[in-house]
Amino acid sequence: SSVVTRFLGRDYTKWLDTVIRDRIRATSNITYSDSVTNVLSLTAGAGHVANLDMIMRAKKTLSDREWQKFPNGRYIGLVPTQFNTDMVGDADYRELSRNHAAPVNQSFGYIGSIQDLDLFEVSTLKSYAATDTVPGDGNAVPAGATVQEALILGPGAVVTLNGNNILGSASSDD
Helix, strand or coil: CHHHHHHHHHHHHHHHHHHHHHHHHCCCCCCCCCCCCCHHHCCCCCCCCCCHHHHHHHHHHHHHCCCCCCCCCCEEEEECCHHHHHHCCCHHHHHHHHCCCCCCCHHHCEEEEECCEEEEECCCCCEECCCCECCCCCCECCCCCCEEEEEEEECCEEEEEECCCCCEECCECC
16 A cells, blocks of 8 residues: 555656646747757757856746746746766856855755855756657757756746757747
8 A cells, every 4th residue: 555655656657747837838928048049050079068147048038027036036947967077167157156155955956055046956858859840949859969858947937958968058938
């Protein structure tokens, strides 16, 4: 009974997680960072990886639209497990996250903060392989590219970070 209950609880959580993320992804309002204009601009080996500029552009999208922050005065960023590997090469990110003494419970995937954005590692975010269509973009991922997804959330708002063995930034009104 306890094993079945545990598995049903896990299945329900995974189902709910998928439903919510699919609802968030349903937007057609996407803006990529760098020189990327849509998923077709992504190529294998292009060198697009997560960086501080990408994160700040994504956060700026929420600020420009005057989306409120959570009651603690902060946004939440959900990033894939690849994020830490990509960000280790960004000295500015390392410095900002090192100097932040956040009162966040470390057991819930918290990995660092940038200004008023708390970052949490999530292993269930979507990854798009070649021929997968990226929601909101409408184009299929080119051969040799992989798009990893991350989300920045405020109450009633989301910014999607997408990438090609990368992360580029995108925005959403959903």
